Amino acid sequence: MAIDPEVVPKKEEEVEDIDNEEEEDDAPAAPGANGEAAKKKKKKKPKSKKKKPTQSDPPRVGITKFFPNGVYPEGEIQEYKDDNAWRTTSEEKRYDERMVCENEQNTYQNIRRAAEVHRLVRRHARKTIRPGMTMTEIAENIEDGTRALVEENGFESGVGFPTGLSVNECAAHYSPNPGDTKVLQQGDVLKVDFGVHVKGRIVDSAFTLNFEPTYNKLLEAVKAATDTGIREAGIDVRLGELGAAIQETMESYEVEVNGKVYPVKPIENLSGHSINPYQIHGGKSVMLVANDDDTKMEEGEYFAIETFGSTGRGRVVDFGEVSHYAKMGDAPHVPLRLTTAKSLLKTINAHFGTLPFCRRYLTRAGEDKYLLALNHLVSQGVVQSYPPLCDEVGSMTAQYEHTILLRPTVKEVVSRGDDY
Structure with a gap:
C-alpha cells in the first residue's frame, strides 16, 4: 500500500531562523499615538495532516x-x-521490459x-x-x-x-x-x-x-x-x-x-x-x-x-438454465426481425461490448422481459450463450x-x- 512521505526535518539553520523571527515578533513595538506599547504576535496555523484512507468492511472504498x-503492487514474481x-539477467530483455513500461x-x-x-x-x-x-x-x-x-x-x-x-x-x-x-x-x-x-x-x-x-x-x-x-x-x-x-x-x-x-x-x-x-x-x-x-x-x-x-x-x-452470455467479437451483421432484439443489442453494446454478462446484469441495466429478444440474438449468432457445465x-x-x-x-x- 502506498504511504505518505514522511515529513523531512528542517535544517538547524532554518529552525534557528524561525526561532529568531518569533522572538522579534514578541518584542514590544514602537509606542503608538496613545503612548501605549502595542504588541504584535503572529499565530501559526497548525499544519493539517492528510488523513490516510481506511478500507471499509465490507470493502467499498475505491x-x-x-x-x-x-x-500498484506487483504480483508474485x-x-x-x-x-x-537467461531472460532474467539479459540486458536485451531488460531493455525490452523498459520499453514496454514506457510505450504501454x-x-x-x-x-x-x-x-x-x-x-x-x-x-x-x-x-x-x-x-x-x-x-x-x-x-x-x-x-x-x-x-x-x-x-x-x-x-x-x-x-x-x-x-x-x-x-x-x-x-x-x-x-x-x-x-x-x-x-x-x-x-x-x-x-x-x-x-x-x-x-x-x-x-x-x-x-x-x-x-x-x-x-x-x-x-x-x-x-x-x-x-x-x-x-x-x-x-x-x-x-x-x-x-x-x-x-x-x-x-x-x-x-x-x-x-x-x-x-x-x-x-x-x-x-x-x-x-x-x-x-x-x-x-x-x-x-x-x-x-x-x-x-x-x-x-x-x-x-x-x-x-x-x-x-x-x-x-x-451443458446442463441447466443459462445465465452467462457474451457478444461475439466477430458477430455477423444480420437483419434482426425483432424490434426488441435490436433494442437489447443496443443495451449490450452500450454496457458490455464483448465483455461477458448475465441476466441479472441486463435487469440492472433497465431491461425487462428480454428473454425472447436474447434468445433471438443467440440464434442469429450475434450473442453466444454459455450454459452451466456439469459432471455426473x-x-x-x-x-x-x-x-x-x-x-x-x-x-x-x-x-x-x-x-x-
Whole structure:
C-alpha cells in the first residue's frame, strides 16, 4: 500500500531562523499615538495532516484512493525455467521490459490495479460466505465490492464477467438468474470465479470453498495442479506439454468418501486460456490433459491458468438454465426481425461490448422481459450463450485459477495473494 512521505526535518539553520523571527515578533513595538506599547504576535496555523484512507468492511472504498501515484503492487514474481532462465539477467530483455513500461506505461498498472481489487474482494468473500446464504446474496456482495473498489466507470473499469458460483458436480458457468432462491448448503463444494477489468485488462481468478473436510484432498489436488501449470508456463512453452504437467499432478491425488476411494481426474474438456483486451477467451487454450497442441506461449501474452478436478467421469456437459452470455467479437451483421432484439443489442453494446454478462446484469441495466429478444440474438449468432457445465450427478468438482503475465524478463502471477 502506498504511504505518505514522511515529513523531512528542517535544517538547524532554518529552525534557528524561525526561532529568531518569533522572538522579534514578541518584542514590544514602537509606542503608538496613545503612548501605549502595542504588541504584535503572529499565530501559526497548525499544519493539517492528510488523513490516510481506511478500507471499509465490507470493502467499498475505491482502490485509487490508496494508490494516488497510480502504481500498484506487483504480483508474485517467478523466474522462467530452464531454457528461459537467461531472460532474467539479459540486458536485451531488460531493455525490452523498459520499453514496454514506457510505450504501454499503463498496461501493467491496469492489470495490477484489477488484481489488487480482486484480492480485497475475495478476502472479504472468503471470510463471509457461509452455508445458509443465497447464491444471489453471495454474488451481489462480490459484485458490489468489485464495482466500488474498481470505481466502475463504463468501459474504463468494472466487473470482468459474471460471478460464477458453481456447486458440487457443476464445474463452471452457473450464476444466479433473477428470482433464483438457491441456498448454499453445509456439504456443498462451491467454486467462486469472478473477474475485474481496468481498461479491458481482465484479471481472472477463482478458488473453491468447502465447509466440512470430506473433499479437502480434492481441493488440494486442484490447487497443486494450478500451481504446477503456473510453474511450468513460460515463453515458448508448448500448450500440449503444459497440459501433460497439469494432468500428472492432478492424477497423483485421490479422495476417500465413506470408505470408497475416488481418483481425482482433470476435467478433460475444460481449459485455461489466453486473455485479450475486453475478451476473456483470447484464442489459446491450456488444456488440463496431455495433447498434441504445439502452439507456444509468447512474450507479452497473459493467461488464465485454471484447472478443474473431479471425482466423477472427468468430463462436463451443458446442463441447466443459462445465465452467462457474451457478444461475439466477430458477430455477423444480420437483419434482426425483432424490434426488441435490436433494442437489447443496443443495451449490450452500450454496457458490455464483448465483455461477458448475465441476466441479472441486463435487469440492472433497465431491461425487462428480454428473454425472447436474447434468445433471438443467440440464434442469429450475434450473442453466444454459455450454459452451466456439469459432471455426473453425485460427483464433486473443484477449481483454482490465477492470471499470469509473461513479461520479457520474468513471469508475474498478478492475482496471487496470501490466500492462494
